[in-house]
Amino acid sequence: VRGAPLIGIAAAYGLALAAVHCDGHDLKALRQCLRDAGETLRATRPTAVNLAWALDRVLRAVSSASTFGEGVAIAVRTARTIHEEDIEGNRRIGRLGAALLRPGARVMTHCNAGALATGGYGTALGVLAAAHEEGALQHVHVNETRPLLQGARLTAWELRESGVPFTLEPDSAAGLTMRRGLVDAVITGADRIAANGDAANKIGTYQLAVLAHANGIPFYIAAPTSTIDLAAATGDDIPIEERSPDEVLCVRGTRIAPEGVLVSNPAFDVTPAELIDAIITENGVARPPYERTLAEACHQGVPAHG
Numbered sequence: 001v002r003g004a005p006l007i008g009i010a011a012a013y014g015l016a017l018a019a020v021h022c023d024g025h026d027l028k029a030l031r032q033c034l035r036d037a038g039e040t041l042r043a044t045r046p047t048a049v050n051l052a053w054a055l056d057r058v059l060r061a062v063s064s065a066s067t068f069g070e071g072v073a074i075a076v077r078t079a080r081t082i083h084e085e086d087i088e089g090n091r092r093i094g095r096l097g098a099a100l101l102r103p104g105a106r107v108m109t110h111c112n113a114g115a116l117a118t119g120g121y122g123t124a125l126g127v128l129a130a131a132h133e134e135g136a137l138q139h140v141h142v143n144e145t146r147p148l149l150q151g152a153r154l155t156a157w158e159l160r161e162s163g164v165p166f167t168l169e170p171d172s173a174a175g176l177t178m179r180r181g182l183v184d185a186v187i188t189g190a191d192r193i194a195a196n197g198d199a200a201n202k203i204g205t206y207q208l209a210v211l212a213h214a215n216g217i218p219f220y221i222a223a224p225t226s227t228i229d230l231a232a233a234t235g236d237d238i239p240i241e242e243r244s245p246d247e248v249l250c251v252r253g254t255r256i257a258p259e260g261v262l263v264s265n266p267a268f269d270v271t272p273a274e275l276i277d278a279i280i281t282e283n284g285v286a287r288p289p290y291e292r293t294l295a296e297a298c299h300q301g302v303p304a305h306g
């Protein structure tokens with residue numbers, strides 16, 4: 001399971017399953033089952049804050065139960081609610097984001113922030129889907145997204161399925177494509193957004209934002225409020241997942257680099273807020289100063305639990 005919103009949804013269903021299969025009869029046993037499963041799930045990936053957000057939401061909701069059966073039912077219901085809200089929120093993000101694009105827009109995106117990374121519609125790709133439905137999208141430039149190729153394997157597949165015209169390009173072609181005047185906007189998803197608007201997303205996003213800035217192209221992030229971590233003051237507080245060297249040393253199981261080389265394989269980078277023109281959430285489009293606008297987005301209509 002990958003993609004910040006989907007990681008959160010899967011974690012919530014994971015807790016629901018732990019509740020359903022809990023071998024006990026009282027609330028104490030249920031809480032222990034959920035604590036154990038929650039710890040295991042929480043340790044799976046560090047960067048996407050949707051994981052902790054979803055786990056905490058289910059645990060908080062279950063804490064209001066007065067019987068074992070009620071607790072199980074609340075866990076299942078909350079997981080379903082998180083899933084349904086994500087799809088609904090994505091559609092709102094899609095509509096709000098599409099309104100930022102001019103008719104005939106040509107947009108670059110990175111990694112995969114579509115139905116495969118969310119509850120079923122997409123954040124950045126949701127914006128592109130909505131713009132396509134409105135007939136406002138001319139073309140999408142899809143970065144391959146090394147080293148795991150989410151762009152080539154997932155985004156290209158999703159766009160082809162929905163009939164959106166696109167070109168798949170090496171990550172390293174982004175500067176040339178922008179310089180040639182082929183990009184009107186860049187839109188990506190995010191895995192965690194700090195209170196000041198610094199946004200962690202798939203590795204390579206930061207350099208796209210720098211390139212967009214250098215070429216006078218607006219750079220947008222599309223993400224649900226469950227991706228905003230107001231407890232992280234800046235991007236420096238966001239943990240960056242370091243992944244296996246083999247993802248860089250090998251291609252489809254075949255080693256391509258010499259023995260003994262040192263590898264750095266960070267899965268995410270942080271784009272500083274000053275390079276982000278707007279952050280599109282289900283609760284509205286946040287613009288600088290992000291300290292105020294992101295807090296407003298988070299506190300508007302986000303339920304405390306359940």
Ligand code: MRU
Nearest residue numbers: 002003004111113117189190202
């Ligand atoms: O494949 P992952 O889980 O490592 O990738 C994370 C992401 O999907 C992205 O960074 C994405 O662009 C934002 S989450 C929809």
